[in-house]
Amino acid sequence: MSPSSDPLQDRFRGCLLGLAIGDALGGKFEAQSADGIRARFPSVEALIAYPQDEIWYTDDTQMAIGVAETLVEHGAIIEDQLCKAFVANYVPSRGYGRGARAVLEAMEEGRDYRQVAEQYFPGGSYGNGAAMRVAPVGLLFRDDRAALQEQARLSALPTHLHPLGIEGAQLLALGVALCSQSKPFDRAAFLRELVAACTSDAYRTRLELASRLEKVDDLGQLGNRIEALDSVPTAIASFALTPESFASTIANVIFLGGDTDTLAAMAGALSGAYLGASGLAQRLVNLIETSPKGRTYLIELADRLLTVYRERHAIKQPHQ
Numbered sequence: 055m056s057p058s059s060d061p062l063q064d065r066f067r068g069c070l071l072g073l074a075i076g077d078a079l080g081g082k083f084e085a086q087s088a089d090g091i092r093a094r095f096p097s098v099e100a101l102i103a104y105p106q107d108e109i110w111y112t113d114d115t116q117m118a119i120g121v122a123e124t125l126v127e128h129g130a131i132i133e134d135q136l137c138k139a140f141v142a143n144y145v146p147s148r149g150y151g152r153g154a155r156a157v158l159e160a161m162e163e164g165r166d167y168r169q170v171a172e173q174y175f176p177g178g179s180y181g182n183g184a185a186m187r188v189a190p191v192g193l194l195f196r197d198d199r200a201a202l203q204e205q206a207r208l209s210a211l212p213t214h215l216h217p218l219g220i221e222g223a224q225l226l227a228l229g230v231a232l233c234s235q236s237k238p239f240d241r242a243a244f245l246r247e248l249v250a251a252c253t254s255d256a257y258r259t260r261l262e263l264a265s266r267l268e269k270v271d272d273l274g275q276l277g278n279r280i281e282a283l284d285s286v287p288t289a290i291a292s293f294a295l296t297p298e299s300f301a302s303t304i305a306n307v308i309f310l311g312g313d314t315d316t317l318a319a320m321a322g323a324l325s326g327a328y329l330g331a332s333g334l335a336q337r338l339v340n341l342i343e344t345s346p347k348g349r350t351y352l353i354e355l356a357d358r359l360l361t362v363y364r365e366r367h368a369i370k371q372p373h374q
């Protein structure tokens with residue numbers, strides 16, 4: 055990849071590549087214990103140096119690609135089109151959540167997937183599957199908070215109807231939007247804005263705790279699980295503690311064990327949106343899989359999303 059001289063292009067690329075790297079590296083440790091991972095890797099550097107061959111992403115990136123493709127094609131989330139993209143990209147062996155699998159298979163077979171989504175988990179899923187894939191929404195609607203909230207909600211709905219699943223996606227999208235704007239990083243302002251955007255006490259409490267955390271060793275207090283509430287604030291807090299280091303931001307959540315791919319995918323998307331592709335760990339960028347929807351495709355997708363963003367901006371503000 056030739057480095058971009060366009061700072062916003064660098065950030066769009068960084069977000070998608072950072073997500074894929076976090077997902078793929080974290081995917082090597084999914085469901086392992088924190089102690090087990092720490093015993094093998096005493097430092098951030100040791101963990102980041104671990105992959106020697108291509109790293110393969112999981113469902114997190116695969117679904118984020120579907121979200122980005124829908125936005126690129128239609129300029130906004132259109133549910134039918136989003137479902138088509140999810141189904142077209144669906145490779146079950148990439149490691150989907152069990153509820154998500156049931157919903158996607160209903161979509162694939164033309165059954166009533168909304169009913170499956172409502173009934174599989176009564177009240178809807180509060181898994182982190184909507185948040186893990188939402189980053190492209192944060193990029194495209196980075197300058198329009200109302201649209202960002204609504205588009206993040208729409209991107210969640212096919213699989214995640216529970217308010218905590220939806221709110222997790224809205225907060226992560228807002229985090230990406232803020233990261234794509236801020237330099238230098240103001241941690242207090244970043245977390246204040248996220249706290250102010252919370253609609254539930256549950257997220258507000260976690261993000262207030264995140265704003266009081268001072269050490270990466272305390273990140274575990276925020277959770278490391280597959281539920282959105284137990285992972286979205288953790289990813290946000292990890293980025294906020296080490297904003298200038300992509301490697302630390304993804305490694306510190308992988309060290310927590312548990313849902314490592316998704317924690318690192320979300321943290322990686324935030325970090326990449328802030329630092330840009332040029333600020334990522336270049337060795338890992340070069341190891342991202344070279345499959346048809348691998349590294350080169352992710353870069354092209356980020357560039358196409360930026361084109362749509364700029365077109366949207368030009369239409370909204372014709373005199374600027």
Ligand code: RVK
Binds near residue numbers: 113
């Ligand atoms: C495998 C009870 C609920 C629930 C509810 C729990 C991939 C379930 C990715 C469920 C991510 C899990 C992850 C995931 C993304 C959710 N009552 N339990 N109302 N709602 N859960 O199935 O796309 O790794 O244990 O909707 O959100 O890497 O199995 O899928 O880590 O959360 O899956 O929720 O999963 P799902 P998802």
Ligand code: MG
Binds near residue numbers: 112114
């Ligand atoms: Mg995954």
Ligand code: MG
Binds near residue numbers: 084
């Ligand atoms: Mg996961």
